[in-house]
Amino acid sequence: MTDASPPDHARSPALAGFTCGLDVTLRVIAGKWKPLILYFLAQRGPTRYGELRRAVRDVSDKVLIQQLKELEADGLVKRTDYKEVPPRVDYSLSPLGVSLAEALVPLCTWGTQNLAEVSRIFARRAKRES
Amino acid sequence: MTDASPPDHARSPALAGFTCGLDVTLRVIAGKWKPLILYFLAQRGPTRYGELRRAVRDVSDKVLIQQLKELEADGLVKRTDYKEVPPRVDYSLSPLGVSLAEALVPLCTWGTQNLAEVSRIFARRAKRES
């Protein structure tokens, strides 16, 4: 098997630095809570910080803010500061964010449909780790 | 959009421990390379370890093997050992794995369609981090 061959697959010229479209997307939504944030914003529209905080349970302020800032800097989320006196801010999706959130729907559906199966998976994982 | 939810969000009784279907899925595919592995296996069918290794560029042996084992233990991937003398093993998707891979397709599409936009995003990210 003299594999002195030229670049096989995976060397698509169009995707500079990425292995494929999926890779592109994954890098954008990398972050423990980002997909969830996008998903919630898609569902409920403009949402205040505190609400989001309660919706995405178990996230800490530091990380939630941090990921919101990244999403904002990346143009997926829009932050609106009403500059009121008890602070009031809300977050919503940009058009790009909306399109990404739509692409997440099938994952959500999969999770719902396979919840039972996944629960078993996690039960087994827990056993292995003990 | 359909926010027919009662005052207290996030307290769905059906999803034990998960905040929503998306959360379920995300926990299964958590791992830097898992979605990519599923995607490649979906595309090329049974694939030998070495091929996979070259397809998912930049992954280390340790991590690739590790994630393959988890995917196998979770019932998403099937490992076939031909017990030949220079080792020969291949990996393929289980039905569950196939369904998950299908749910990943829109993400892949999104990445391809928004590649230009994402490239700009990363350029800006790089600037901010410097």
Add this chain to the structure above:
DNA sequence: CTAGGTACTTACCAAAAGGTGCATACTTGT
């Protein structure tokens, strides 16, 4: 006057995740 709610910020830390390099046992190509 104190407690609690708003939306954050910061310093410090622990855990998880992933990477490197070496080793295995055997075969094939040079």
Add this chain to the structure above:
DNA sequence: ACAAGTATGCACCTTTTGGTAAGTACCTAG
């Protein structure tokens, strides 16, 4: 004989990620 390829395993270490707890500035309800 020797390098290289096959599919892993293991010890060790660094990086990344995320969490905790505190503080800020201001307001309202009790």
